[in-house]
Amino acid sequence: MDKHEGSAIPQALQQHLQQLGQQFSERLSQELPQLAQQARQLLGADEAERTRLLQELRHQLHRLAGSAGTFGFSQLGQQARELEQHAERWMERLLRQQQSLNEFVTALQALGEQPTSAGAITEPVGKARKLPRQEDGSRTIYILEGEAAVGENMRQTLSNFGYRAEHFNSTAGLDAALQQHLPDALIIDAKLPGEASCGLDYAHQLRERLDEPLPLLVLTDQQDDFATQLHAVRAGAMGLFSKPVDIPQLESRLERCFSQQHGEPYRVLIADDDQDLASRYSLVLRDAGMLVEILSEPARIFTHLRDFNPEVVLLDVNMPHCTGPELAQIIRCNDDWLRIPIIYLSAETDIGKQMNALIKAGDDFVTKPISDNALVATVFSRAQRARLLSDALARDSLTGLLKHADIKEQVAIELERALRSGDRASVVMLDIDHFKRVNDEHGHAAGDNVIRALANLLRQRLRRVDSLGRYGGEEFLAVLPDCTPEQARLIVDEIRQRFAELRFIADGGEFSVSLSAGIAGTDVNSDAEQLRERADKALYAAKHSGRNQVQIAASEEHRG
Amino acid sequence: MTELKRILHVEDDPSIQAVAKVALEAVGGFQVLSCASGQEALDQVQGFAPDFILLDVMMPGMDGPKTLELIGQLVDTARIPVAFMTAKVQPDEVAHYHSLGAHGVIIKPFDPMQLAAQVRQIWNQRNG
Numbered sequence: 063m064d065k066h067e068g069s070a071i072p073q074a075l076q077q078h079l080q081q082l083g084q085q086f087s088e089r090l091s092q093e094l095p096q097l098a099q100q101a102r103q104l105l106g107a108d109e110a111e112r113t114r115l116l117q118e119l120r121h122q123l124h125r126l127a128g129s130a131g132t133f134g135f136s137q138l139g140q141q142a143r144e145l146e147q148h149a150e151r152w153m154e155r156l157l158r159q160q161q162s163l164n165e166f167v168t169a170l171q172a173l174g175e176q177p178t179s180a181g182a183i184t185e186p187v188g189k190a191r192k193l194p195r196q197e198d199g200s201r202t203i204y205i206l207e208g209e210a211a212v213g214e215n216m217r218q219t220l221s222n223f224g225y226r227a228e229h230f231n232s233t234a235g236l237d238a239a240l241q242q243h244l245p246d247a248l249i250i251d252a253k254l255p256g257e258a259s260c261g262l263d264y265a266h267q268l269r270e271r272l273d274e275p276l277p278l279l280v281l282t283d284q285q286d287d288f289a290t291q292l293h294a295v296r297a298g299a300m301g302l303f304s305k306p307v308d309i310p311q312l313e314s315r316l317e318r319c320f321s322q323q324h325g326e327p328y329r330v331l332i333a334d335d336d337q338d339l340a341s342r343y344s345l346v347l348r349d350a351g352m353l354v355e356i357l358s359e360p361a362r363i364f365t366h367l368r369d370f371n372p373e374v375v376l377l378d379v380n381m382p383h384c385t386g387p388e389l390a391q392i393i394r395c396n397d398d399w400l401r402i403p404i405i406y407l408s409a410e411t412d413i414g415k416q417m418n419a420l421i422k423a424g425d426d427f428v429t430k431p432i433s434d435n436a437l438v439a440t441v442f443s444r445a446q447r448a449r450l451l452s453d454a455l456a457r458d459s460l461t462g463l464l465k466h467a468d469i470k471e472q473v474a475i476e477l478e479r480a481l482r483s484g485d486r487a488s489v490v491m492l493d494i495d496h497f498k499r500v501n502d503e504h505g506h507a508a509g510d511n512v513i514r515a516l517a518n519l520l521r522q523r524l525r526r527v528d529s530l531g532r533y534g535g536e537e538f539l540a541v542l543p544d545c546t547p548e549q550a551r552l553i554v555d556e557i558r559q560r561f562a563e564l565r566f567i568a569d570g571g572e573f574s575v576s577l578s579a580g581i582a583g584t585d586v587n588s589d590a591e592q593l594r595e596r597a598d599k600a601l602y603a604a605k606h607s608g609r610n611q612v613q614i615a616a617s618e619e620h621r622g
Numbered sequence: 623m624t625e626l627k628r629i630l631h632v633e634d635d636p637s638i639q640a641v642a643k644v645a646l647e648a649v650g651g652f653q654v655l656s657c658a659s660g661q662e663a664l665d666q667v668q669g670f671a672p673d674f675i676l677l678d679v680m681m682p683g684m685d686g687p688k689t690l691e692l693i694g695q696l697v698d699t700a701r702i703p704v705a706f707m708t709a710k711v712q713p714d715e716v717a718h719y720h721s722l723g724a725h726g727v728i729i730k731p732f733d734p735m736q737l738a739a740q741v742r743q744i745w746n747q748r749n750g
Binding site: 072074075078079082085086089121124125127128129130131132133136139143 | 635637638640641644645648649680707708709710730731732733734
């Protein structure tokens with residue numbers, strides 16, 4: 063069968079091959095001038111166009127390198143091969159340049175965000191040397207405080223809040239403990255009497271010794287001193303508290319540090335008519351641990367905002383039908399979404415046009431192409447800020463608990479979750495008994511103390527999955543997922559007893575206060591508002607039966 | 623052992639397609655079905671029942687490796703030797719193609735007079 067191989071070429075075959083060679087040569091006479099033409103375009107092209115042209119040229123050169131030799135144009139094929147490699151090197155160089163420019167931009171942006179978030183952007187929160195998390199979710203806090211009484215008091219109070227707190231009098235003691243395990247957070251007094259270096263210098267050195275910074279809170283005698291503030295921030299402090307320390311406030315800052323570290327992933331909504339680009343951004347942000355949704359139909363913006371509740375919106379400026387600035391203005395027409403940062407993504411480098419878009423609506427402008435790192439950094443910093451702000455807005459300043467509207471929303475969310483999972487949840491309404499009397503007899507400051515104490519007690523005794531809010535003046539609303547009304551009653555009744563045992567001090571005298579509570583469970587079909595009303599009715603029944611007690615709402619049948 | 627007769631050739635460049643067909647039919651005495659794209663190959667492979675598949679690596683749309691992957695869902699490529707044709711060959715690349723399931727790599731540009739012998743060599747390695 064291989065009779066022709068290696069032997070003289072039959073004439074017919076030779077003719078055929080020659081004919082094919084002729085056709086190829088005709089093709090070359092058309093294709094080569096086209097290649098030259100494309101090459102000339104490279105000179106005037108901008109960066110994106112240049113990359114595209116180079117890619118196309120490289121592909122054609124590759125084909126030529128593969129085919130020319132077969133038809134006897136060995137030299138041409140060789141040249142094409144060399145040019146192909148040349149084009150490849152060019153593309154690599156362009157990419158490297160772009161990358162190095164992007165890295166420069168990222169570095170500069172990170173500079174502006176030091177020191178609170180820069181580490182968080184690049185470093186995943188490591189666990190290497192940390193103690194394993196406790197089963198009950200408690201975290202370890204190390205306190206470095208020279209004054210034994212202050213440190214011990216703080217340790218005791220933080221333990222009551224459910225932390226595993228340890229107190230050290232000296233840097234030597236803390237150093238020894240750190241050799242064993244790293245805590246989840248550090249609290250360090252700026253002044254350390256009897257030590258060679260001050261607390262802030264120690265914190266600074268410690269920061270350099272650790273692979274990744276630990277959340278750090280600093281205690282100081284004078285918070286207003288700018289030099290101390292600067293020193294603390296340079297040492298990596300995430301909070302500065304002047305003595306005597308308001309421990310509930312310090313505790314809520316700790317919580318904030320942790321939620322920043324281990325909080326839910328940031329939610330980002332992308333609107334870009336270029337599907338490929340949108341998918342690419344989405345991939346990059348997801349890779350950085352964020353949740354991403356792509357808005358393909360601008361008209362559905364509010365549905366997406368409601369359902370997805372994004373913390374950052376990325377908008378392409380030039381979209382058909384509805385431009386980015388137009389969509390941004392539509393979002394800004396609605397007060398509900400004021401807190402969401404809007405970032406434009408655009409190839410537009412004209413500062414004037416960028417300004418124009420920003421004046422209409424929107425918060426920031428990011429120029430395409432953007433490196434992956436720069437995109438993540440930009441979105442991360444915006445999302446972080448947005449979450450902190452919306453958290454601050456949602457929380458009551460006296461108690462640090464969710465406010466009225468937000469806890470109601472939380473009840474609705476938990477109820478929905480319970481319906482989906484088939485688990486039972488309980489809603490609790492609590493009210494301080496005769497609170498008006500406390501205010502009248504002991505003054506508003508004493509009243510505030512009582513409210514704050516109950517808030518702290520609730521926060522301490524309830525689980526982390528439970529949501530808790532200040533519903534009204536002296537009224538609290540909590541939702542306990544995966545918990546029957548009977549289980550809830552045991553928990554709330556224990557809180558009631560502990561609260562009644564608390565001794566408050568005002569005008570040199572002591573007083574105590576009691577509370578009443580009503581509980582309703584999802585075992586009866588009802589919506590969030592009905593559920594809350596049933597808990598409220600149970601609360602009034604408790605009040606009516608003499609206060610200082612907990613009652614479960616009557617089931618649907620009994621209510622008639 | 624089956625005899626090597628029918629070769630499916632997938633190549634988007636019409637010049638190369640034509641010369642390879644001539645080289646394999648006239649020189650090698652094989653029967654060649656030329657396809658201009660991976661999709662065309664997928665449409666034809668079952669009907670043609672080739673003994674050997676020759677795939678260009680770089681094709682627009684569906685490239686050679688992708689075509690091989692999809693062909694593997696239609697016919698038993700473990701029994702049909704497959705060779706890639708490529709203009710760019712570095713040692714690690716050959717290993718890569720083998721890892722994709724190819725039994726041989728033919729380097730472009732090829733000599734039309736030698737192509738049939740190259741194909742037969744890969745065939746023999748496989749079936750010898």
